[in-house]
Amino acid sequence: MPKTFVCHRREDTADVTGRIFDRLVMDYGGQQILKDLDSIPLGVDFREYLGRMVGECDVFLAVIGPRWLNAEGGTSRLEDARDFVRIEIESALAREIPIVPLFVGGASMPSEEDVPESIRSFVYRNGVPVRPDPDFHRDMDRVIAGLDGYGRPAPPPPAETATLSRAEPILPADPDSHHDAERERGPTYADRTLADELAAAQERHYAELARLEAEAAESRDIATRDAQARADATLAAEQRRVRAEVELAMLAARLATAEERHHAEIAHLETEAAENRDAATRDARARADTQAGPGRMGSGKRRDTAASDIETPQHHTGMPELPTPPMALTILIGAEDEVQTVESDPDFDTNIRVFADTDAIRALRCISRERPRVVVLGRAFVGTLRGAALVNGIKTDRTLANTQIRVIRRVSDYLCLVRRTDPQAASDDPMPGEPLPADYLGTREARRYKLRPGFEARIDGNPTTLVELSGRGAQLVGSTVLRMEQRVRLVMGTAPEVVRCSAIVVWVSFEPQGKRAPRYRAGTQFIDADPKAIQDLLRRHLRH
Known part of the structure; x- marks a missing residue:
């Protein structure tokens, strides 16, 4: 049973070296396997201590990984005379201890130029790769079969056969023959233990695979739900955008229609106002003709003169018609229920005319004909198209320049205001200065x-x-x-x-x-x- 020393770099092959160490301990026992850097006492010269440890062993295993040289700044760590790996290999070479390189992680033996002069003979030592599962135990069986030839007294050779030196290759020429011999001997305790470990490792492997598959399935489900949620959110946003565009288009169409109705209403009201002015002019001429009737001296001449006086401002001189003084009349326009409240009030008199807001055209005709002093409008009516058209009609009629427009919250409150104060006095503001004309809607509640x-x-x-x-x-x-x-x-x-x-x-x-x-x-x-x-x-x- 050989005593074996395991040499490695922690930052290169710590995990796989631990597994190799455990397998060797399982086969040879913990007293027969030594690993560097595990038991160096404090305060001792590690070079001498490592040399003694290596000298006590029958075989030296050097685990070589991809970063075994671990070049830093272009210089190999083996170039450092204090490097543990270099000290251990130099000690093994100096004592002519068999050295077996174990290549892990796909590593290979470095070239002669990559190692120092003191250990260059190491690169010619025969080694074996140790691969990960499922080949790990098969490769370790080959290594253990090679190690079995060390540490035991060899049988005396025949007289005609020379004794093999200790430096001969440690591996059998045909590994399969060794396995055949083992199979002929039947399963040993190590074989049964190895089979149990393999079965346990396989169970752990399958359990880990099942866990990973479950996590992957859960991740896929979460990703699917997230993607569906994003797709639903995108679809909802697109639907909202389409609905908003449709509503905007419908609103634009309604606004265009309302604007057309507004212009048509204004044109209609202007036409009505012109007709009313013409009717008022004809009525004035008729009254003038009646006053200059037959039976008075020079009546024909006076009739002509009166007619010419009425026609001259409009037809002969081309001057605009001058506004006439307003009548002592108030016109109220509001909601139908407010109109009924005003008409049923005991203070209602003939100097107040009341119209529902649905009868704006008739109200404008009355305003053009009677020329009232005040027109009182309900606030809700002023904000409608009919209200704006009526206000515009009053503003464009120059004969109504002296007619004042007042806006109150409800026209039914007008009589209450009249009871508290005289309408003419209420219209006068005690503020100093001259008042401004009506605003862009032609409405105001007090002097500005x-x-x-x-x-x-x-x-x-x-x-x-x-x-x-x-x-x-x-x-x-x-x-x-x-x-x-x-x-x-x-x-x-x-x-x-x-x-x-x-x-x-x-x-x-x-x-x-x-x-x-x-x-x-x-x-x-x-x-x-x-x-x-x-x-x-x-x-x-x-x-x-």
Whole structure:
């Protein structure tokens, strides 16, 4: 039973060397197998200690892997005289101990130029590869069969046969003959142990394969679910995009249709207004003819003169028709239920005409014919196409230049306002300065006053420009995005003359600015403003 020394590099073949060591221990016992670097005492000269260990062995196994030379910076580690592997091989060569190279990981014997002069004879030693499973135990059987020839006294040779030297090749010429002999002897304890280990290793191998296959299947399922989720999300996003495009196209079509109806309604109202003006002109001529009838002195001449006086402004001189003073009449236009509430009120009199918002054309005819002093519109009606068309018709009729347009939340509240204050007095604002004309919709609830340019204000903390101000609200222009019915916080002026209040956005207009950022023009209605503070602010900053 040979005593064997195993030499290796940890960073090169630590795992496979451990397996080789375990197999040798299983066959020869732990006392017969020594491994370098495992039992060097502290404080001893490792060169002498390794030399003694190598000298106690019958055979030297050198495990060579792909990084056995482990060149660093172009220089082999064997060039270092303190290298353990070099010291061990030099000791074995010096004591003429048989050296068996074991090649693992596909490594091969280095060339003579790759090793130092002191161990160059090592490269000519016969070795054997040790491959991984399923060839590992077969290769180790061959190695163990070769090692069995060392450490035992050889039988005396015949007289005619020379004794083999210790340096002869250690491997049998035909390994198969050794296996045949083993089979003839029957299974030994080592063979049975090896078979049990192989069966256990095979079971572990199959269990590991099953585990890996289960993990791979689970990973495939997760990847499939993720891919399906991504596909579903992509499909849902595409469906949302298509629905959005369809809705946008439908909205564009509805807007185009509404715009066409709006223009048609405006054209119709303008036609109606022109017809009403013509009818009013004919009525005026008829009244003039009636007043200059027969029985009066020079009646024919006076009739001609009256007719020429009526026709001259429009037909002879080409001058526009001048607006006539409005009548002391108020016209209310609102929802049908509000109209019924107004008509059933006990304070209702003949100076008020009430129309439902569905009867806007008849209301415009009455306005063109009667020329009322005030037209009161419900806020909901003003925001519709009919309301905008009616407002535009009143603005384009120059004979209605003195007719005022008022907007209230509900026209049914008008009589309550009349009870509290006189309509004419209510229309006068106690603020100083001249009032502005109606806004772009022709609507207003109180007199507005233009402020000096660059008047500073803030809406919800964002800077904006205060353009117009009244006792009830303000008009602002800025880059802050606003929406209808939004509650905001206004800060007007600079310290110490600052007015703070809450307000509601009642209308918003988007104004593109070409290449510059767009701006928003909005009208706000005060909620908790101090009237006296507003008056003081107007007196200080009113544009004159």
